[in-house]
Amino acid sequence: MSLVIRNLQRVIPIRRAPLRSKIEIVRRILGVQKFDLGIICVDNKNIQHINRIYRDRNVPTDVLSFPFHEHLKAGEFPQPDFPDDYNLGDIFLGVEYIFHQCKENEDYNDVLTVTATHGLCHLLGFTHGTEAEWQQMFQKEKAVLDELGRRTGTRLQPLTRGLFGGS
Structure with missing residues (x-):
């Protein structure tokens, strides 16, 4: 099915x-x-706005994931009943935040890939609220x-503990 990438910022x-x-x-x-x-x-302004509305955190962040199938356990695949249910959800990348978090030796496009992968894992039920969940998601x-x-x-390399700002 389709992968849609929208760029809604100019920063x-x-x-x-x-x-x-x-x-x-x-x-x-x-x-x-x-x-x-x-x-x-x-950009930072918009990711902060989304973060404030959905997570009650008034700060910019790197990634926010909004799953179509909300109650998946880590690693479960959605079981769609209808063709329209073949949807994982949406990942919002705070590209300005990500850019400013990059270290000198990191390739920005690689960090975008890693961050999007992190968001995709969230859409598949992975979380990092506890140490055990974090370990499972990291692996x-x-x-x-x-x-x-x-x-x-x-x-x-995956996002490391303390470096992911949201999700």
Whole structure:
């Protein structure tokens, strides 16, 4: 099904083609390529607004995920009853926030891929509210990013504890 990437900000240039290419591979690795997925790139002002409304946190953040199937347990696949239910949900990337969090030796486009992968794991029921949940999510992200690296030649690492601002 479709992957829609929308850039609703003008602060940070976005190269959608490389992001699309990598996320399509991530979707195949996770086995969810038959599901629709939306990725929306926004600036600090808008991600902060969304974060305030939905998480009661009045700060910008890196990623917010809004699952279509809300009650999945970590790693469960949605079981759609109808064709319109083949939807994972939407991931909002705070691209301005992500850009400013990048270290000098990090490639911004790689960090976008890692952050979108983190958001995608949230859409599949993974969370990081406890140490055990964080470990489970970290291991899933690591496995996915390792496989992505095997397929593309990149070496990406999951978001580390304390570095993810939201989700």
